[in-house]
Amino acid sequence: MIINFPEARKTSMIEVINWLKYNKQEVEEIEKIFTSLSIRIEEYNKEVVPQNTDGFIFNGSKAFILSCLSEISNQQIKKSLIHECEIFTDALFFILNNKKFFGNFTFNYRENKIIDIILAQKYGLKTPSTLISGTKKTVSDFYDLHKNGIITKSLGGSIRFESESEIFWGQGTSIITLEDIEEMPEYFLPSLFQKKIEKEYEIRTFLFKGKFYSMAIFSQKDNKTALDFRNYNHSFPNRTVPYKLPDNVEKKLLRFAKFTDLDTGSFDLIVTKNEKDYIFLEVNPYGQFGWLSSNCNYYLEKQIAEYFEN
Secondary structure: OEEEOOHHHHHHHHHHHHHHHHOOOOOOEHHHHHOOOOOEEEOOOEEEOOOOOOOOEEOOOOHHHHHHHOOOOOHHHHHHHHHHHHHHHHHHHHHHHHOOEEOOOOOOOOOOHHHHHHHHHHOOOEOOOEEEEEEHHHHHHHHHHOOOOEEEEOOOOOEEEEOOOOEEEEOOOEEEOHHHHHHOOOEEEEEEEEEOOOEEEEEEEEEEOOEEEEEEEEHHHOOOOOOOOOOOOOOOOOEEEEEOOOHHHHHHHHHHHHHOOOOEEEEEEEEEOOOOOEEEEEEEOOOOOHHHHHHHOOOHHHHHHHHHHO
16 A cells, blocks of 8 residues: 655654554555665566565655765756656656555646646636736736735745744735835746635635545634634634535536546635635645544544555
8 A cells, every 4th residue: 555645744644554553554664665676677568576565654755765865965966866766766656556545646746726726717616816927017907906905825835945043934825915016026936916805714625535524714713814724823723613515516626636636635715705605725735634634523544544454
């Protein structure tokens, strides 16, 4: 079996491992296996790999195979060798494609919010009015169109960098004011802007084997989380409850997931305050099920473990 978790989801991975071990299922980290794996291709298209690949956990990173390059200082040489290593690991994943897995490790799906919004609309989901631009004039015109305001967030993941004394980490959603626009240069790197939508509540829904496990998040009750529940208030957490999405919304999300080859993932939606529309925001293709599972008593880690045992 293969379970695909990125490093950032290690807590959820540990929960699944605990359930597997509870039922005396042998579990190993992929690093302990892949560092000794070889590929042998005989004549007549027969692929041969070691047979001890029936039970392990994959953490979503290829870094283990690159550890031998840490002492190489020449960046051009290192770049070439990294490319060689990636070809090897991609071939391994291709060969192991017939194994039971959770999280599509063979499809090079890159989280791309722009493409996701386009595809969401293609499959009938409503999305916020969105602009991706690096021109002050265009952003200013977009701001004038939306009297309720506009917001911005990163195109990809978090923006993180370090100084000698501090770590800077930008994430989440921010309101763009008229003053922000006035201070913008005429041209800048392409950035994502969206119409600010008044929401009743937010929804996080996790897809596992064709079924959605959803949670409503009442973030509007707290000024700190009203714009984005990820501005967590750990002292007074948002109220969260199990939730059932309408069937037509789930069907649209499934069509989106099928096209993008996602067998799992966490979708973020909002329900508008007045119209009660369901608005697609984005999807995390790796998913975060631990928080949702514990708050709603879904026991997803147990379901995932049982999926591999059966």
